[in-house]
Amino acid sequence: MKDIEKKQQTNITRREERNTFLPATDIWETPEEITLRMDMPGVSKDNLEIKVEGDTLTVHGGVSQDQPGNALYAEQRVGDFHREFSLSDDLDREKINAALNAGVLTLTVAKAEKVKPRKIQILAN
Amino acid sequence: MLMTRRLPFWDMDRMFDEMSRMFDTFGGPLGLRSVPGGTFPAMNVYDAKDKLVVTVEIPGVDPATIELSVQENSLTLSGKRSDTENGKGRYYRKERPTGEFHRTITLNEKVDPAGVAASYKDGILRIEMPKAQAVKPRTIAIKAE
Numbered sequence: 001m002k003d004i005e006k007k008q009q010t011n012i013t014r015r016e017e018r019n020t021f022l023p024a025t026d027i028w029e030t031p032e033e034i035t036l037r038m039d040m041p042g043v044s045k046d047n048l049e050i051k052v053e054g055d056t057l058t059v060h061g062g063v064s065q066d067q068p069g070n071a072l073y074a075e076q077r078v079g080d081f082h083r084e085f086s087l088s089d090d091l092d093r094e095k096i097n098a099a100l101n102a103g104v105l106t107l108t109v110a111k112a113e114k115v116k117p118r119k120i121q122i123l124a125n
Numbered sequence: 126m127l128m129t130r131r132l133p134f135w136d137m138d139r140m141f142d143e144m145s146r147m148f149d150t151f152g153g154p155l156g157l158r159s160v161p162g163g164t165f166p167a168m169n170v171y172d173a174k175d176k177l178v179v180t181v182e183i184p185g186v187d188p189a190t191i192e193l194s195v196q197e198n199s200l201t202l203s204g205k206r207s208d209t210e211n212g213k214g215r216y217y218r219k220e221r222p223t224g225e226f227h228r229t230i231t232l233n234e235k236v237d238p239a240g241v242a243a244s245y246k247d248g249i250l251r252i253e254m255p256k257a258q259a260v261k262p263r264t265i266a267i268k269a270e
Contacts (some may be wrong), residue, residue, distance in 0.1 A: 004153070024222070025218055026218060026220065027217040028216045028220050029214070029217065030213060037221065039184045039185065039221050040248070041182040041183065041248035041249050042246065044152035044247050045182040067171060068171045069172050069173030069178055070171060071169060072170045072171065072172050072177075072229075072233060073168070073169065073170040074170075075164065075167040076166055076168070076169050076182050102184055102185050102186065102247065102248045103184030103248015104184045115259070
């Protein structure tokens with residue numbers, strides 16, 4: 001849990017008077033890397049922004065606010081996606097891969113060499 | 126193992142969401158943009174003059190596996206969102222709903238099932254259904270004598 005922690009959102013984020021929402025996210029860890037997978041329906045490659053500043057990883061996805069007509073019934077909320085994560089020193093900031101597929105963003109962050117598990121050979125005499 | 130299956134303030138968040146919608150305020154409380162268990166995927170229904178348009182937020186699903194059927198006054202959607210990576214590592218957060226879904230909604234106007242068109246882009250399924258002839262607005266020209 002120390003590796004990536006959600007940054008506390010202390011106030012309401014506004015961008016050009018648009019609503020922003022946290023995308024639902026799965027985070028899992030393997031010995032080599034940490035993967036973040038986010039649901040961002042309606043976000044295309046061109047409207048996606050991923051930034052690393054210091055130890056903060058920011059993901060912002062813009063969603064078109066166009067509506068095809070008068071809403072009769074609505075469960076989806078209109079707004080953009082925005083979420084920030086803290087990266088620990090155990091992660092390699094230079095090795096972040098991003099893939100967007102059918103509204104699902106997958107980010108993989110490689111672990112720094114020093115924390116990767118190392119097998120130690122036992123020499124028999 | 127640490128795993129967040131249910132979010133503790135989910136219902137409260139939902140309530141706030143309803144309230145902010147009720148009062149039509151922008152910049153309401155931040156929350157996950159998803160819907161509580163049982164209502165995946167989220168659907169919107171729009172009236173676009175001569176047709177009804179339904180948008181469904183259903184990211185990460187192969188559109189070929191989605192089953193969609195439209196009758197005169199109802200729409201049924203079913204499919205499965207699989208958790209392909211499950212078991213590969215240690216989870217810290219699990220907020221994305223997975224599993225099988227099945228939803229039926231009743232349409233407030235009759236549509237023509239033969240003319241339904243559906244497309245899937247960026248995780249959003251868009252279904253366009255032309256309204257049945259009988260309910261389409263008809264303009265009647267007035268002849269001058």
